[in-house]
Amino acid sequence: MTVIKRFIAGAVCPRCGEMDCVRMYRDEAREYRECVRCDFEDTQRLDGTPEPQELETRVNQAKPVLDAGERPIRFVPNPAKGDDK
Template sequence: MNMKKRFIAGATCPECKKVDTLALYKEDGVEKVTCVACNMLMTQPDEQVAPQTRDDETVIGVFKP
């Protein structure tokens, strides 16, 4: 399976300090960021992901391109 990755323009890798090498992709419903230069990988566990709605709002829908 070929995974679609999106590069993060202007971002600097925290490991190798190179610019424009970070790519964002989704694997098994989890967003991951990897550096194509040094293979550094960052993930964010579900419990740390902020909710998309706030308690005092009424949301009809959330647009995800």
């Protein structure tokens, strides 16, 4: 199957701001846009459902960098009442 890429008349590239340089094409599941001047690329599903995005959690974030001499605080749990050791 040959992919036919067509220019979108009057479209402005979101990255470089140039007009009439964005073209689009489709396959079975996706629609693609690309700029011929700055190599911008964008895709979306044909059925209109949004792209699944990963939720931001403490696991997928970068760890904070401590300055020289800084240490994390460690909390020691209080003993339970009635534990006299």
